[in-house]
Amino acid sequence: MADADTLIPLLQATARGERPAFAELYRQASPHLYGLLLRMLRRRDWAEEALQDCFVRIWQKADTYAPEKGAPLTWMLTVARYRALDLLRMRRPEVSADGDAAEQASRLPDPGLSVEALASQSQELGRLRGCLDQLPQEQRRGVLLSYYEGYTHSELVVAMEAPLGTVKSWVRRGLQRLRECLEP
């Protein structure tokens, strides 16, 4: 299992350019990153490409990892998520908020397991779990669809069948409430 006790020394050795440590880091962490990338990108070829990009970045930036960036796996998953967001922005056909709703919806991937069910599978949520549960359903859904699907506001309009101003405020209020809940 990829825990901080083993990953921190591996990241530090990677920062010093030690190749065997980097290989071991890849062996332990890549399944977690790949799982997330597959879920967000929905295409194996994109996920494989993104995984490579992530580990190039990890190899180059391992020296910038600091414990305040979270556990090492958290940091690496963050790298993966930003990479996935970039790829989605470049590759997913554009959805505009004022087009034909049914036609637009067909361009979005089938969500499969709902984002709420997916989020509830995480063992690492801690306080976030309770805080998510307290959100009104639309706010929770807006936040989770953005997080896992990388939906833009326009894509949220299509997926949630609501006007732009409304989905924007669902996401913003959702974040605001989460923050209030996490830091009372």
Next chain:
Amino acid sequence: MRYTDTGLRQMLAGEYVLGTLRGRARLRFQCLLATDPGLRAEVRYWEVRLAGLAHAPAPVKPPDIVWERLSQRLGLARRRPAAALRLGLWRAWAGLATAASLVLAVALYLEMTREVPMPLPVTVEVPVPRDAYVAALQLADEEALWSLTLIPDTRTLRLAAVGDAQLPGEQDYELWWLGDEGVISLGLLPRSGEAAREIPADVRLVPSGKVAVSLEPAGGSPTGQPTGPVLLATALLHAG
């Protein structure tokens, strides 16, 4: 847009991490991040708080080809072509007597419980002195290559590097003798060029002896025993 309002900064940071901040607004925000440590802290706040969600998808082992492409892309899998290797070794040994012998370097060292990367077997023709033990030391992920010759008559150890060691300055490769008498340091591998030294008196040169190489802090192990990962262990070949 004003970026001084605390609530607004928190909200933008949240939308940036979530991914809903797009287009020019995202670019502008990224520029601000470069110069605004407070804003970076806001981003980190959300990265860490929301990261629990990123753990939800089940891990999936990626296909091996991804690692292969990655190591190629980063130049981690550089290997010297066989012809250059043979020529290089020949040069390294030039000046020694010319009894030709086949050197087959195979990792045999099983005493360490940790996984030792197995080097590829390398076959090279080298001229060696009469009655000597030889080994070719090829380390995983290292471009340079070393030839080792132990001459019992004169208790001399010769090392010759082919190429320059790629490891950072704060580290050295240390050579070890593995015999019935224990693990004994044979000194550092030269980062380039040749080195000759006396074999320590407590080493009993026997055909069953093996040598190993470990990664150590610059100057060698502070304890007299290997402290870093063992990169290679190999049997010696008796050439005589």
